[in-house]
Amino acid sequence: MIAGLALASVSTFALAQSGPLTIYTSQPTEQMDTIVSAFNEAYPDIEVEVFRSGTTEVVNRLQAEFAAGSTPADVLLIADAVAMTRLKADGRLAAYADAPVEGLPSAVIDPDMTFFGTKLITTGIVYNTELVDTPPTSWMDLTAPEAAASLTMPSPLYSGAAVYHVGTMVQQPEFGWDYYETLAENGAIAGRGNGGVLEAVARGEKAYGIIVDFMPLNAKADGSPVDFVFPSEGVSAITEPVAIVEGTDNMEAAQAFVDWTLSEAGQRLSAAQGYIPLIDGVELPEGRPAPSQLTILEADLDQMIADDEANKRAFADLFGG
Known part of the structure; x- marks a missing residue:
């Protein structure tokens, strides 16, 4: 906090x-x-x-x-x-x-x-309100086969926010690379940046996305059929x-x-x-939320830097480069 x-x-x-x-x-x-x-x-x-x-x-x-x-x-x-x-x-x-x-x-x-x-700038979950009846509440909800098959996310090969998010998630004992392997096995894909994620979800090409918060929340305010979730386990934050x-x-x-x-x-x-x-x-x-209301997933920045190239290679092996 x-x-x-x-x-x-x-x-x-x-x-x-x-x-x-x-x-x-x-x-x-x-x-x-x-x-x-x-x-x-x-x-x-x-x-x-x-x-x-x-x-x-x-x-x-x-x-x-x-x-x-x-x-x-x-x-x-x-x-x-x-x-x-x-x-x-x-x-x-x-x-x-x-x-x-x-x-x-x-x-x-x-x-x-x-x-x-x-x-x-936190990273959480965007979803299409016309395609999703029951919004996700946690990161683990995205691993369900029907959710992962309609999930897109930015790649750390292109997005600085994704570098930090992936680096944070793989340091969490409850997630790690097992989390991303499950997403890949169940059909999740990665594009380039956060903008592409928002476009895919807003157009209904995908039901869910992993994305920085301000993009979908601003789009929602402008009438786009999207909403954003701060997952219950916490968020990464740049x-x-x-x-x-x-x-x-x-x-x-x-x-x-x-x-x-x-x-x-x-x-x-x-x-x-x-x-x-x-x-x-x-x-x-x-x-x-107010800054004091956020739960931020902690990460060791020095370890993230040491693991950066390995993280990018592992992500590319799962989702392509």
Whole structure:
């Protein structure tokens, strides 16, 4: 459980920021446009450029640019603490000791102050309300042959959230790889990202999906025939960390963006976009629990990093690559 959270302070915003700022992100384009617009209301002299793709492709582009000698990226906002931890280990992230983290849960803050969670994105179950009479309540419900045969999920070969979810699930004694083997044997499939999962379930091609929470909940609010379940055993949760790239050409602007995303204003926008904020006290969209009400499945991040390539190979062996 995450409890006892308070509103983050905005008093430590950096001053006198201007000039170009390039952000590499996996956040959906429309949402990122809104973030940039709101950020520019507070910092109108910062000229933001965005490169947006899936987390894995963002990191691959970064690595290629590092290998070539430099990257235009100043800030990263990606859905993968595993990738952030690796970039940190490679010396690619700049420490920001004065980041405004007061009131945030310590679990979302890198101890070395190189990256910081910006929201809670849980992974649970989406289902088509026109195809499913009795909604699932647990992860184990998906292993039933009739459920697994109509189940789709994102692949950790493409999705940063799936990397974390699979890595978390296989560390749980009650699940492990036996869980995924059962899903595969009973006909479950994997696509690429979470967007494809939502489309398949919303169109009725599949009755169930494993997916990050905000996509189906936002779609439901827009009238799509889907709903979302927070499984009874608990959920995996990523925090879409933000980080400053080592060697940025505009440190002050990069710090300003980190400040803003962690502030009450940034947290309120996250909630308005359908995410679960890091702090209690922010008005929540319909269907979202307060952070203190969530049961989060615990995972050893160092072990997840050590097992990452093996996990991806094992998943590909079961569901294809």
